[in-house]
Amino acid sequence: MMTGEVESGEVPVTSRTPAPALRLQGATLSFGDRTLWSDMSLEIPAGQFVAVLGANGSGKTSMLRVLLGLLPLTAGSAEVAGRPVRRGSTRVGYVPQRVALESGNLIKARDLVRMGLDGHRWGLPLSVGRTGRAARHRVDELLTSVGASAFADMPVGRLSGGELQRVRVAAALAADPDLLLCDEPLAALDLRRQREIADLIDAQRRRTGAAVLFVTHDVNAVLEHVDQVLYLAGGRWRLGPPDEVLTSAGLTELYGAPVDVVRVQDRVIVVSATEGITGHQSHDDHAAHHAAHHGAHDADALDERFGVG
Ligand SMILES: Nc1ncnc2c1ncn2[C@@H]1O[C@H](COP(=O)(O)OP(=O)(O)OP(=O)(O)O)[C@@H](O)[C@H]1O
Numbered sequence: 001m002m003t004g005e006v007e008s009g010e011v012p013v014t015s016r017t018p019a020p021a022l023r024l025q026g027a028t029l030s031f032g033d034r035t036l037w038s039d040m041s042l043e044i045p046a047g048q049f050v051a052v053l054g055a056n057g058s059g060k061t062s063m064l065r066v067l068l069g070l071l072p073l074t075a076g077s078a079e080v081a082g083r084p085v086r087r088g089s090t091r092v093g094y095v096p097q098r099v100a101l102e103s104g105n106l107i108k109a110r111d112l113v114r115m116g117l118d119g120h121r122w123g124l125p126l127s128v129g130r131t132g133r134a135a136r137h138r139v140d141e142l143l144t145s146v147g148a149s150a151f152a153d154m155p156v157g158r159l160s161g162g163e164l165q166r167v168r169v170a171a172a173l174a175a176d177p178d179l180l181l182c183d184e185p186l187a188a189l190d191l192r193r194q195r196e197i198a199d200l201i202d203a204q205r206r207r208t209g210a211a212v213l214f215v216t217h218d219v220n221a222v223l224e225h226v227d228q229v230l231y232l233a234g235g236r237w238r239l240g241p242p243d244e245v246l247t248s249a250g251l252t253e254l255y256g257a258p259v260d261v262v263r264v265q266d267r268v269i270v271v272s273a274t275e276g277i278t279g280h281q282s283h284d285d286h287a288a289h290h291a292a293h294h295g296a297h298d299a300d301a302l303d304e305r306f307g308v309g
Helices: 060-067 109-115 126-131 133-145 161-173 191-208 248-255 283-306
Strands: 022-031 034-044 049-054 075-080 092-095 179-183 211-215 228-233 236-240 260-264 267-271
Touching: 022 060, 034 075, 034 228, 034 236, 049 060, 049 191, 060 075, 060 179, 060 211, 092 161, 109 133, 109 161, 133 161, 161 191, 179 191, 191 211, 228 248, 236 248, 248 260
Parallel strands: 049 211, 049 228, 092 179, 179 211
Antiparallel strands: 022 034, 022 075, 228 236, 260 267
């Protein structure tokens, strides 16, 4: 486990470049004299599902913003499928949490998916990709694959949280990305919908071979799907299978303070006497915090990629 060693994950269904879905070399992100994480060197192969964990402020969302090309690294490099990250790249798909859309938003679900469609991977000229029957067919296919056909023509502002997240997964996958970034996509969903969306993202990465970086405060919501955990803490990081990273010894070393990891049935519970270490809060508290803290980030990223907010 740990620095850079990667277990082999699912064999992707589609053929992908032999380059890893994500490669970081000496990646460091600082704001002023505060370093969020440093010297991160790792590779995530195609098709892997990686949960990104860490306390509030440990730099999870900032990592996604780096990979979306919205924030430069302070040092080091980041490559997606062998190419340096760049803003607007179709190699990266993005699923935000559900807070970003206004209830008055009248864009139809199928149009949101279509905005994510570029067409180049299917050999379609851009104009045909955007206006032709082939694009309509592809959008229908995507909507069907996420179980969203029934509300394809509904304005996105009127969809329920679970419905909206299905559409967003389809939009994020439309351009067949190598890397799917998910920023707490289960926040503010009830447990049944959380499971549905987590299962859906898992099924889609198996189908398409995209690697998934899934930021979450509750690893239990996705634990059954996770190949590796990337844990950020106090400027440091660990990457490895859950059974190696999510241990009392592993997290105590990472935090430099005592942390207990308790397994209750199939759930992992991280306990610490030191305030601010685990960042594990009740779901509602966290959703409220995140909405207040990151609504603008998420909306910005969505605006840039899909032209909606
Ligand atoms: N552009 C910026 N300039 C200065 N500081 C920033 C900037 N963006 C983020 N930060 C700070 O960096 C820290 C990490 O933020 P980030 O949103 O990446 O954390 P996070 O791990 O996603 O946290 P949370 O779990 O609360 O969502 C925070 O303290 C935040 O205020």
